[in-house]
Amino acid sequence: SQQGEEDPQALSIQEGENATMNCSYKTSINNLQWYRQNSGRGLVHLILIRSNEREKHSGRLRVTLDTSKKSSSLLITASRAADTASYFCATAASGGQGAQKLVFGQGTRLTINP
Amino acid sequence: DTAVSQTPKYLVTQMGNDKSIKCEQNLGHDTMYWYKQDSKKFLKIMFSYNNKELIINETVPNRFSPKSPDKAHLNLHINSLELGDSAVYFCASSRGAGRTEAFFGQGTRLTVV
Numbered sequence: 001s002q003q004g005e006e007d008p009q010a011l012s013i014q015e016g017e018n019a020t021m022n023c024s025y026k027t028s029i030n031n032l033q034w035y036r037q038n039s040g041r042g043l044v045h046l047i048l049i050r051s052n053e054r055e056k057h058s059g060r061l062r063v064t065l066d067t068s069k070k071s072s073s074l075l076i077t078a079s080r081a082a083d084t085a086s087y088f089c090a091t092a093a094s095g096g097q098g099a100q101k102l103v104f105g106q107g108t109r110l111t112i113n114p
Numbered sequence: 115d116t117a118v119s120q121t122p123k124y125l126v127t128q129m130g131n132d133k134s135i136k137c138e139q140n141l142g143h144d145t146m147y148w149y150k151q152d153s154k155k156f157l158k159i160m161f162s163y164n165n166k167e168l169i170i171n172e173t174v175p176n177r178f179s180p181k182s183p184d185k186a187h188l189n190l191h192i193n194s195l196e197l198g199d200s201a202v203y204f205c206a207s208s209r210g211a212g213r214t215e216a217f218f219g220q221g222t223r224l225t226v227v
Contacts, residue, residue, distance in 0.1 A: 042220045
């Protein structure tokens with residue numbers, strides 16, 4: 001399946017440290033997206049990186065994409081307590097009829113300790 | 115203004131009942147989705163509609179029937195609810211199916227007892 005897999009499943013760090021999460025996928029993609037989900041809430045889009053891009057930045061977020069290894073990483077620098085959430089990668093895969101569908105991994109549960 | 119809104123937020127119902135979840139987006143997007151998130155937080159796509167047309171149906175039981183009366187609405191009707199249907203259901207929308215970011219509703223926590 002196209003499903004992405006995040007690693008690690010859970011990560012606990014001290015406030016101010018950097019957090020790195022990884023995502024691997026199986027087939028060719030159009031783009032890869034990262035989302036955040038706070039407890040009991042919907043998903044919020046963080047960043048999208050296209051298949052022809054290798055790195056992208058947004059504030060304290062840095063995303064890399066290695067299509068040869070079918071992997072991506074999300075780095076959050078100078079973490080804050082408010083960054084505590086689950087983080088999901090999603091790949092855009094063909095859903096038939098020319099449609100693309102977002103396929104999500106199981107997420108990384110990030111806890112930032114004060 | 116809420117971009118993607120779904121109602122209700124919580125739904126508790128007995129096995130065998132029929133229930134509906136409504137979703138509306140005010141973003142002008144042409145594509146809408148329903149996702150199911152299980153207790154392990156795994157998100158699985160169920161349906162996708164583009165301009166009111168069903169474009170993705172991920173082998174969901176026939177008891178689940180989506181309906182899109184217009185581009186801004188995608189409702190989910192579930193017949194004969196089963197215990198295994200308990201989950202959080204998310205509606206989402208995007209401009210262009212999968213090619214751009216998706217905006218998610220707050221979710222509907224369905225509990226079947």
